Amino acid sequence: MKTEPRYRLIVFDWDGTLMDSASGIAACIQEASREMGLPVPTLERARHVIGLGLHDSLRTAVPELPESGYAAFADLYRKHFLARETGMVLFPGVGELLRGLCDAGYALAVATGKSRRGLDRALAASDLQSYFVASRCADETNPKPHPAMLNELMRERAYEPRDLLMIGDTSHDLEMAANAGVDAVAVTYGAHPGDVLRARTPKGVVSSIPELGAWLETHG
Numbered sequence: 001m002k003t004e005p006r007y008r009l010i011v012f013d014w015d016g017t018l019m020d021s022a023s024g025i026a027a028c029i030q031e032a033s034r035e036m037g038l039p040v041p042t043l044e045r046a047r048h049v050i051g052l053g054l055h056d057s058l059r060t061a062v063p064e065l066p067e068s069g070y071a072a073f074a075d076l077y078r079k080h081f082l083a084r085e086t087g088m089v090l091f092p093g094v095g096e097l098l099r100g101l102c103d104a105g106y107a108l109a110v111a112t113g114k115s116r117r118g119l120d121r122a123l124a125a126s127d128l129q130s131y132f133v134a135s136r137c138a139d140e141t142n143p144k145p146h147p148a149m150l151n152e153l154m155r156e157r158a159y160e161p162r163d164l165l166m167i168g169d170t171s172h173d174l175e176m177a178a179n180a181g182v183d184a185v186a187v188t189y190g191a192h193p194g195d196v197l198r199a200r201t202p203k204g205v206v207s208s209i210p211e212l213g214a215w216l217e218t219h220g
Contacts, residue, residue: 005106006220007183009133009159011150013168014112015050016190019122021088022169025050026191028084029061032076036069038062050191051113051172053143090126091189093209098131100213106220107157110135111149111166111176133157144172147180154180165203165220167212174200187212 016022026046033040041061049057058070065073101108108131112119116137123129134153142148150164166177169190174197177184185204186197198205204219206212 007165008163009107011109011111011166013173016169018094022191024084028080031080047191051170053138097213107133113138115139145175150180
C-alpha cells in the first residue's frame, strides 16, 4: 500500500461487501413473507432491499404488508436470520485486506444496514473488531441512502468528505456516498448486479476482494 494514502478513512458496508450474507438475507425475507401469507418477493427484489432501513425495505420487498405488520415481519425475519447466521462467513481474503490497510495507515469504519446488536455479533464472530475505529448502524441514525452515517463518522473522526472512501455492494451504498459528497467503490460480488452499480458512476468497480485490494493499491 502507499505510504501516504489518498483517503484517510475507508468505510465498508458489511453484508455483501465483507460478509457473504446477501443470499441468506434475501432467503430470510422470502421465508418471512411466506410465513405471513404474503406474496413471496423474487430473489432479485429481496436482494435489492439489502442495506435499507426496515420501513424502506418492507415497502419495496413486500408492498402488500401494512405498516401495522412491520414489527411481526421483523420478528419472523430475525428468527430466520439467527438460524442462518452462524453459517455466514467472510469473503475469502477479507482479513488479509483489512490488516494490510491498517498497516498502511488507513483508518477503517463500517456503515451498515444491520442493527447495532447484529453488527456487534458479526464483529465478534469474525474477530474483526480491532480493525475498525468507528461504525454506524441503521437503528442508530437515518438509514441508507441518507448521508447521516457518513456525516456522523466524519464529525466523529474530524474528517472532510475528500478524506473518505465508501465501499459497498449496493446502489444504496453508492447513493449514500454521493449524498455525503464522498467517493465510492462498488463491489459486484454482493447483492446488486454490476450494471446497476455502474449506473451510479462510482470511482471504481471491482469483482473480488483481490481486485479491491489492487484498486486501493493504485488509487487509494
